[in-house]
Amino acid sequence: MYDLLTSSAWALESKFYSIAKERILARIGKGLSALSADEARPRRYPHVDAQGYPTMWVSQAGECAGVALAPASPESGLNLAVGLTQVLAQVLAGNGVVVGASGRAGSANTSGSKVAIIPVQGTIQKRGGYCSLGTKDLVSMLQAASRDPEVSAIVLDIDSPGGQVDGTEEFAEAVRRSSKPVVAYGDGLVASAAYWIAAQCSYIFLNSASTGYAGSLGVLCMSIDQTVFLEKQGYKVEILRSTRAVDKARLNPVEPLSDAVRAVVQADLDQIGETFIAAVERGRAGKLSTKEDVFTGKVYRGAEAKKHGLVDAIGSLQDAVNKAAQLAQSGQGAGNSASSFTQNFNSAWQTSSPIS
Numbered sequence: 001m002y003d004l005l006t007s008s009a010w011a012l013e014s015k016f017y018s019i020a021k022e023r024i025l026a027r028i029g030k031g032l033s034a035l036s037a038d039e040a041r042p043r044r045y046p047h048v049d050a051q052g053y054p055t056m057w058v059s060q061a062g063e064c065a066g067v068a069l070a071p072a073s074p075e076s077g078l079n080l081a082v083g084l085t086q087v088l089a090q091v092l093a094g095n096g097v098v099v100g101a102s103g104r105a106g107s108a109n110t111s112g113s114k115v116a117i118i119p120v121q122g123t124i125q126k127r128g129g130y131c132s133l134g135t136k137d138l139v140s141m142l143q144a145a146s147r148d149p150e151v152s153a154i155v156l157d158i159d160s161p162g163g164q165v166d167g168t169e170e171f172a173e174a175v176r177r178s179s180k181p182v183v184a185y186g187d188g189l190v191a192s193a194a195y196w197i198a199a200q201c202s203y204i205f206l207n208s209a210s211t212g213y214a215g216s217l218g219v220l221c222m223s224i225d226q227t228v229f230l231e232k233q234g235y236k237v238e239i240l241r242s243t244r245a246v247d248k249a250r251l252n253p254v255e256p257l258s259d260a261v262r263a264v265v266q267a268d269l270d271q272i273g274e275t276f277i278a279a280v281e282r283g284r285a286g287k288l289s290t291k292e293d294v295f296t297g298k299v300y301r302g303a304e305a306k307k308h309g310l311v312d313a314i315g316s317l318q319d320a321v322n323k324a325a326q327l328a329q330s331g332q333g334a335g336n337s338a339s340s341f342t343q344n345f346n347s348a349w350q351t352s353s354p355i356s
Helices: 002-007 015-027 081-086 135-147 168-176 193-198 227-232 259-283 301-306 317-330 341-350
Strands: 055-060 063-068 097-099 106-107 114-121 151-160 182-191 202-205 213-215 300-302
Touching: 114 135, 114 317, 135 151, 135 168, 151 193, 151 317, 168 193, 168 259, 182 193, 182 317, 193 213, 193 259, 202 213, 202 301, 202 317, 213 301, 300 301
Parallel strands: 114 151, 151 182, 182 202, 182 213
Antiparallel strands: 055 063, 097 106, 213 300
16 A cells, blocks of 8 residues: 555645546446556556655756655665755756756756745645645755755745644744745735745745735634534533633534633734734835735735735746846845855856846
8 A cells, every 4th residue: 555655646646636536436336446456556657766766856948857866875864855855846047957868857057056946835734734745844845955055045836825823933934034045936826824924035926917816914713603503403512621621622613602712712813913914014024015904814816916015026937936046146035044155156156057
């Protein structure tokens, strides 16, 4: 089963999973096994090399190339955080990815001429999900990119409605303090927690003036009162608590929400909301509109988001890569813990092929 999961594309990408799910359900409906003997046989897809180590892809000018994540030596082990950062769409700001006859990716560039692209996609969660990265993973990837001497800057490829508060502040702060310039590219939706993160970047692109969206700046908590429904079903639920634990699990769906609990929750939301606002105002200092309160939770279409200073420009992923490379070249955009890296990069850049 492990081989099947780690060597099958459908287990790693939602589009393949959806196709596989339909086929599996159809087979089960006919009284057959979930997978045929041929389908159940592990395959070595392009993202698994001959030694069994996973590979990912990097993209440049629409081409894809597998990059091995095998450890340098048997003793070194496999650092997925470092490995993923090295290969997750390392779009080169200079000469580009060079694909040799072996299908592996190399580089004709000097050190410090790569722009690492880190995906921030789907619901923001601290620990991630089965097929998604959590903010803990993203922080590790960001730090690995910051340590990589071949990486000059970083682009966050964002398409997210937001999500869990816990973990968002940590990742956003890591972005703000990055020693290398970080640019955000919104590929459809940059909302709520995702915008909290994007606001800490040096520059924000959105993919479309008409179909891209940014905003939803605020915090919410949902409480569902099921007491009336349960009563109609013939249930009367009573929660028994230990004598001193009078405040335990007061926010639950089977007891009416008291005014006291409501006040506590509201206070928590207000405090988190103010932290959110402060982070955005600091990250977007001097850019946000003074004519409209953008902190009402409204989501803005691309053109409006740009008008109100939520994003800097409408553009493509390549535009974001170009901007990140330019910031690195000029020594701008690094966070509070900036090192001397950009000075070293400037020297390397001169022998590379800058993009226009």
